[in-house]
Each structure stands twice: as C-alpha cells, then as structure tokens.
Amino acid sequence: YDRMHCVDILDGLIKYFLGTLDTEIASNEIDAPIDIKKDHPKHYHPISTTIQRQRELYLIRLILRRFRNNVERRRNERKHRELTFE
Secondary structure (H helix, E strand, O other), rough: OOOOOOHHHHHHHHHHHOOOOOOOOOOOHHOOOOOOHHHOOOOOOOOOOOHHHHHHHHHHHEEEHHHHHHHHHHHHHHHHHHHHOO
C-alpha cells in the first residue's frame, strides 16, 4: 500500500531541484529537453504520487475523526436516555 517507484521520487526531486536552482545554466543545456521518462517500459504506470498519498492520509484522518465523533455522540445519547428512564 505504501509503495512508490523510486523513479517517481527521483523525478519529483529533480524537478524541485531544477526549479529552485540559482546558478546559471549554459544556454545549450536549457534548450535540451529533459526526458526522464524515456527509460520507462511501455507498461510502466506510477503506483502513487506524494500528493495522492497526502490526500489519502488527510481523508483517512477526516473519516476517522468523524467516525469517532459519531460513536461518542451516540454513546452520550444512550447515557442520557438511560438516565431519563431511571
């Protein structure tokens, strides 16, 4: 479930590094296209991305919090009903 391809991680790191690089790059290097995915097999499909994983974790926490609140609310309602019948 927590697997990610190393190529995806390296691709993200390289994009981040190249996007924040402050040094000058030679003009012929700028014009050359960077095709990191050319070495992938044809059947290659990334398992997950960091953004997808973060979204999944956020939604898991959100659902769990709502579930716990619902259980607590029902427990309190049940206690309140029992006290009113006594």
